[in-house]
Amino acid sequence: MPDYQTHEHDVIVIGAGGAGLRAAIEAAASGGLSVGLVCKSLLGKAHTVMAEGGMAAAMANVDDRDNWKVHFADTMRGGQYVNNWVMAELHAKEAPDRVRELEAWGALFDRTGDGRILQRNFGGHKYPRLAHVGDRTGLEMIRTLQDHGIHQGIQVYMEHTVTALLQEGPPGGGGRIVGAFGYDRERGRFRVFKAGAVVLATGGIGRAYKITSNSWEYTGDGHALAYNAGADLMDMEFVQFHPTGMVWPPSVRGILVTEGVRGEGGRLVNKDGRRFMFDDIPDLYKNQVAADTEEGWRYVTGDKNANRPPELLTRDHVARCINREVKAGRGSPHGGVFLDIAWIREKIPNAPEHIKKKLPSMYHQFKELAGVDITTEAMEVGPTTHYIMGGVRVDGVTQMSTVPGLFAAGEVAAGLHGANRLGGNSLSDLLVFGKRAGEHAARWARAQSAASADDAQVEAAAREALAPFDRAGGENPYQVQHALQDLMQDKVGIVRNEHEMAAALDGLAALNRRAAAVGIDGNREYNPGWHTCLDLPNLLCVSEAITRCALDRRESRGGHFREDCPDKSKDFAGHNTVVQRGRDGSMHLRREPIAPPREDLKRVIEENK
Amino acid sequence: MPDATFRITTGRGESAAFKDYTTHITEGMVVLDAVHQIQAESAPTLACRWNCKAGKCGSCSAEINGKPRLMCMTRLDTLDLSVPVTVEPMRAFPHIKDLVTDVSWNFEVKKRIRKFKPRAPDAPDGTWRMRQEDVDRVQEFRKCIECFLCQDVCHVLRDHHKHAEFAGPRHFVYTAALEMHPLDTENRLEHLKDSAGLGYCNITKCCTKVCPEHITITDNAIIPLKERVVDEFYDPLTRLFRIFRPSK
Numbered sequence: 001m002p003d004y005q006t007h008e009h010d011v012i013v014i015g016a017g018g019a020g021l022r023a024a025i026e027a028a029a030s031g032g033l034s035v036g037l038v039c040k041s042l043l044g045k046a047h048t049v050m051a052e053g054g055m056a057a058a059m060a061n062v063d064d065r066d067n068w069k070v071h072f073a074d075t076m077r078g079g080q081y082v083n084n085w086v087m088a089e090l091h092a093k094e095a096p097d098r099v100r101e102l103e104a105w106g107a108l109f110d111r112t113g114d115g116r117i118l119q120r121n122f123g124g125h126k127y128p129r130l131a132h133v134g135d136r137t138g139l140e141m142i143r144t145l146q147d148h149g150i151h152q153g154i155q156v157y158m159e160h161t162v163t164a165l166l167q168e169g170p171p172g173g174g175g176r177i178v179g180a181f182g183y184d185r186e187r188g189r190f191r192v193f194k195a196g197a198v199v200l201a202t203g204g205i206g207r208a209y210k211i212t213s214n215s216w217e218y219t220g221d222g223h224a225l226a227y228n229a230g231a232d233l234m235d236m237e238f239v240q241f242h243p244t245g246m247v248w249p250p251s252v253r254g255i256l257v258t259e260g261v262r263g264e265g266g267r268l269v270n271k272d273g274r275r276f277m278f279d280d281i282p283d284l285y286k287n288q289v290a291a292d293t294e295e296g297w298r299y300v301t302g303d304k305n306a307n308r309p310p311e312l313l314t315r316d317h318v319a320r321c322i323n324r325e326v327k328a329g330r331g332s333p334h335g336g337v338f339l340d341i342a343w344i345r346e347k348i349p350n351a352p353e354h355i356k357k358k359l360p361s362m363y364h365q366f367k368e369l370a371g372v373d374i375t376t377e378a379m380e381v382g383p384t385t386h387y388i389m390g391g392v393r394v395d396g397v398t399q400m401s402t403v404p405g406l407f408a409a410g411e412v413a414a415g416l417h418g419a420n421r422l423g424g425n426s427l428s429d430l431l432v433f434g435k436r437a438g439e440h441a442a443r444w445a446r447a448q449s450a451a452s453a454d455d456a457q458v459e460a461a462a463r464e465a466l467a468p469f470d471r472a473g474g475e476n477p478y479q480v481q482h483a484l485q486d487l488m489q490d491k492v493g494i495v496r497n498e499h500e501m502a503a504a505l506d507g508l509a510a511l512n513r514r515a516a517a518v519g520i521d522g523n524r525e526y527n528p529g530w531h532t533c534l535d536l537p538n539l540l541c542v543s544e545a546i547t548r549c550a551l552d553r554r555e556s557r558g559g560h561f562r563e564d565c566p567d568k569s570k571d572f573a574g575h576n577t578v579v580q581r582g583r584d585g586s587m588h589l590r591r592e593p594i595a596p597p598r599e600d601l602k603r604v605i606e607e608n609k
Numbered sequence: 610m611p612d613a614t615f616r617i618t619t620g621r622g623e624s625a626a627f628k629d630y631t632t633h634i635t636e637g638m639v640v641l642d643a644v645h646q647i648q649a650e651s652a653p654t655l656a657c658r659w660n661c662k663a664g665k666c667g668s669c670s671a672e673i674n675g676k677p678r679l680m681c682m683t684r685l686d687t688l689d690l691s692v693p694v695t696v697e698p699m700r701a702f703p704h705i706k707d708l709v710t711d712v713s714w715n716f717e718v719k720k721r722i723r724k725f726k727p728r729a730p731d732a733p734d735g736t737w738r739m740r741q742e743d744v745d746r747v748q749e750f751r752k753c754i755e756c757f758l759c760q761d762v763c764h765v766l767r768d769h770h771k772h773a774e775f776a777g778p779r780h781f782v783y784t785a786a787l788e789m790h791p792l793d794t795e796n797r798l799e800h801l802k803d804s805a806g807l808g809y810c811n812i813t814k815c816c817t818k819v820c821p822e823h824i825t826i827t828d829n830a831i832i833p834l835k836e837r838v839v840d841e842f843y844d845p846l847t848r849l850f851r852i853f854r855p856s857k
Contacts, residue, residue, distance in 0.1 A: 041666075041668065042668065045660045047658075047660070047661070049661065049665055100735065103736070106787075110741065110753060111741045115737075115740055133751075136752065139752075140751060147719075149724075150719065158716075191761075213658040215659075215661050248637070249635075249637020249638070250635055250636065251637050251639060361665065363666065368684070369682070369684070370637070402767075477653070478649035509807055520653060521653070526705060527654045528648060528656055529653030529658065542804060
């Protein structure tokens with residue numbers, strides 16, 4: 001038997017970003033349960049920290065016409081109606097309470113004139129809806145949850161990586177979850193976490209792509225853990241390419257430029273100075289877009305009778321428009337377009353101070369990393385892999401996956417966002433469904449009889465984790481990772497077609513063989529090369545899922561755009577694409593029909609069209 | 610563009626030593642890019658912490674040419690590349706391996722500070738009203754990304770190793786954010802005086818200088834806290850007043 005240490009808890013949460021922290025807090029608050037929180041980084045460093053714009057909640061502090069129904073309809077429209085409507089309803093109804101709860105735990109949001117929480121405009125949201133703190137809302141949120149969470153008796157395992165879930169019955173057979181297997185990054189010692197319930201809150205998959213706003217942690221761990229345990233993954237074809245990432249200098253390519261820049265009036269122009277977003281307005285939004293630049297400005301400055309500027313259309317659309325400009329040779333010198341906030345000096349007297357106050361970290365980021373002063377110059381921006389709408393298929397109310405005892409919340413879970421996520425709906429997603437996952441995981445764990453991990457599963461997981469050391473002198477894992485990132489970027493990126501994706505599947509098969517042969521020298525102590533070896537199977541798993549789902553969806557919808565089927569199709573409007581691991585270890589795909597929304601929700605959607 | 614040499618601490622414990630790595634430089638690169646490139650090219654086991662690569666998470670703290678800085682925000686074109694660039698782990702914390710140190714002490718210290726305790730809500734719906742001006746003051750402190758560079762540079766920790774008696778600038782900023790929070794009702798002054806060792810700080814302002822978030826740590830957080838402690842415990846008038854009216 002391999003040498004390992006055992007930790008026993010009732011609930012284990014994997015991932016300590018917004019969803020994981022909120023889930024752990026909720027599970028601990030239910031009383032009498034032991035809760036463990038396992039995270040790859042130090043506490044408070046998770047990717048949530050990078051969220052900038054804000055969290056969407058229909059509190060109606062700025063525009064009293066807002067309510068959960070409008071938010072629900074906006075979310076469904078943004079997701080092109082393949083969302084899990086149960087989740088969209090719960091999210092719209094519960095988000096305001098989750099935001100107020102953060103304030104009760106010490107978060108300090110920007111204020112309205114009468115002292116309430118201020119809300120800002122964002123793409124796809126009909127009214128100003130995002131509670132925010134300048135452009136560092138994610139930091140405020142994670143720090144608030146962290147500082148509250150450390151007093152709740154949660155056992156935190158910092159810098160620990162989970163490589164396998166432990167379950168009853170054969171591995172991958174979909175049996176009840178009884179724990180997780182992993183190692184501590186500092187020493188490389190194995191750990192077995194026994195638990196009645198496991199909550200996945202591991203975030204996304206951005207590191208499968210070359211140009212991404214995501215940190216190293218986003219290697220699809222939770223997706224792969226769930227898949228390998230026999231759970232369904234859903235909607236994996238829907239990857240969000242955020243329209244505005246930095247493009248220059250090369251070393252910062254992909255780093256996010258918040259949508260808040262456009263929310264504050266930033267305009268997108270091509271090299272000819274043309275505000276090209278006015279040239280292409282999608283049908284779904286025809287009644288909601290400003291007629292001219294003047295009306296757009298009135299909208300961002302709070303005129304309730306004005307419509308939004310086209311820069312504030314949904315991210316999928318804006319990203320494709322930018323892509324089109326660049327491909328047509330109308331881009332900026334380094335292959336992006338210009339995002340200009342400095343122009344507002346024509347409109348307001350103290351524009352530079354206003355920009356620094358509203359967008360401090362953007363000012364800082366461009367000044368220090370690109371040598372650009374955004375109060376006087378335009379930024380160069382282009383699409384960057386940002387978010388995956390797809391993930392673990394969960395029950396909308398409890399967040400339990402198709403594997404008993406396995407829960408998922410936040411980006412790793414599928415459903416809320418459908419084919420495209422609205423900006424600001426992620427932070428509220430983390431809170432609403434983090435809380436629900438924690439609550440239901442606790443309830444589940446309480447009802448379970450004791451179970452113990454099967455020695456054979458632990459042994460197999462340990463063997464697999466150590467395999468790269470047996471192949472010292474094998475291929476460098478970083479090379480395989482870079483090859484994968486190039487492949488996904490080129491062939492399953494923002495514009496897709498059948499031919500390239502078929503080639504991508506062949507490429508992935510070849511990379512799977514290479515990944516099985518990577519080797520690493522050195523020992524288990526804080527060894528990033530070893531960690532990269534272990535990330536590869538996860539990245540390959542999610543890449544294959546994305547590619548297979550994207551091949552099957554022969555239409556364009558939300559984040560998924562196919563140049564060989566550029567329109568939405570009725571044939572694909574009524575189902576989600578699901579993959580599951582077959583008994584033979586291969587990936588099986590099926591189409592799951594979407595249950596029609598409740599009558600009252602249908603009416604809400606119609607009324608808000 | 611030219612190649613540049615990076616002199617990086619490698620190994621652990623007694624055997625830790627500088628090792629030179631040469632790598633190719635391209636426009637706009639930061640120190641963290643160079644470290645990543647070296648990892649991918651020639652030193653796959655070279656350990657460093659990082660996450661966001663945009664100065665927002667505070668993971669990649671190190672000492673570059675002897676100065677505490679974030680590797681992701683230090684552009685190579687601000688450094689003299691004609692000589693090797695030294696990259697070392699933070700010195701105020703126990704070394705683990707290569708560029709990684711054990712910063713867990715910071716998390717323990719924070720836990721000992723009494724948590725946020727809001728006053729009763731202002732409105733019947735359970736919400737509060739706050740003015741932007743009151744929020745602004747505290748938002749400065751809440752910008753902190755917990756990179757611990759201020760802890761690293763502080764001589765009380767770095768040179769005098771008072772980790773057991775002194776909480777360090779990061780936790781004074783944290784305490785200031787709580788004490789000056791418009792809604793907070795808790796009192797942390799005794800803790801600051803006795804357990805957190807606020808008196809050890811002799812306001813050399815090194816922490817303020819290295820803060821990548823440009824928080825005015827000394828002037829805006831530490832000095833006001835020192836004043837509050839003095840008012841509470843050492844002000845002669847207050848003490849006289851207490852003789853006649855013992856404190857609650």
